[in-house]
Amino acid sequence: xxxxxxxxxxxxxxxxxxxxxxxxxxxxxxxxxxxxxxxxxxxxxxxxxxxxxxxxxxxxxxxxxxxxxxxxxxxxxxxxxxxxxxxxxxxxxxxxxxxxxxxxxxxxxxxxxxxxxxxxxxxxxxxxxxxxxxxxxxxxxxxxxxxxxxxxxxxxxxxxxxxxxxxxxxxxxxx
Numbered sequence: 001x002x003x004x005x006x007x008x009x010x011x012x013x014x015x016x017x018x019x020x021x022x023x024x025x026x027x028x029x030x031x032x033x034x035x036x037x038x039x040x041x042x043x044x045x046x047x048x049x050x051x052x053x054x055x056x057x058x059x060x061x062x063x064x065x066x067x068x069x070x071x072x073x074x075x076x077x078x079x080x081x082x083x084x085x086x087x088x089x090x091x092x093x094x095x096x097x098x099x100x101x102x103x104x105x106x107x108x109x110x111x112x113x114x115x116x117x118x119x120x121x122x123x124x125x126x127x128x129x130x131x132x133x134x135x136x137x138x139x140x141x142x143x144x145x146x147x148x149x150x151x152x153x154x155x156x157x158x159x160x161x162x163x164x165x166x167x168x169x170x171x172x173x174x175x
Contacts, residue, residue, distance in 0.1 A: 032083060041127050041139050042170035045086030049125075054078035054101075069110050076103030080125060082139065084173040095173050099123065099141055116150040117160075125169070126159070133158040139169040 032048030041047030056075035060068045083096040104122030111117055123143055128136030133156065144164015148157050 032081075032085075035085070036127070038086065040129055040137055042084070042173065043137050044174065045084045047139060047170075047173070048081075048083040048085045050081045050083070052079045052081075067110075071108045072105065073108075074103070074105040076101065078123075080141070082125075082141075082169045082173060084175065095175055097169055097172050099125075099167075111149075114152060116152065117147070118150060119145065119147045121145045128157060128159065131156055137170070141167040141169055143167075 032050040034049040036042075036047040036049075038044060038046050041049075054075055054077045056073060058071060058073040061070040061072075063069050078101045079098060080101060081096055081098045083094050085094065101123035104120060104124050106118060106120040106124070109117045109119075120142075121144070123141070124146055125139065125141045126146055126148070128134065128138045130136055131154075142162060142164055144162065146162045147160040149160060150157050
């Protein structure tokens, strides 16, 4: 499956970048920006992600031939809501976690072999699919730094390093 960098990173820069089809119907008013089927974002349930607010800036850097070799995107003020679309907590409705992000900076560099190296600092959500390294499904919200590579040909993300605080969103939403 070919995918873009933004399919797995829900940073301020990429929160609303992709749309998947959920197996469970939801009302238009409750429809999240991103819908991931069971087994893609979290094991055992469909995951919805909604991003609201935010102020983003992005700048491309090009080489002498006009090819983009680096992109920097920064911003703040996005509110991310992760929702378990498969189950309702007794008397409470759908289980969800809302995180107010205080900002992030994401730098994406194009490597000579065509792969991308992404370094994100600040508040960032990272979703790893079963095809990624390490194998998902996992959804983790980081406050700190994450570094990963992306192979645009295969869509595989490889997590290189993390530092700072980690929050296991799937565990929090499991019922």
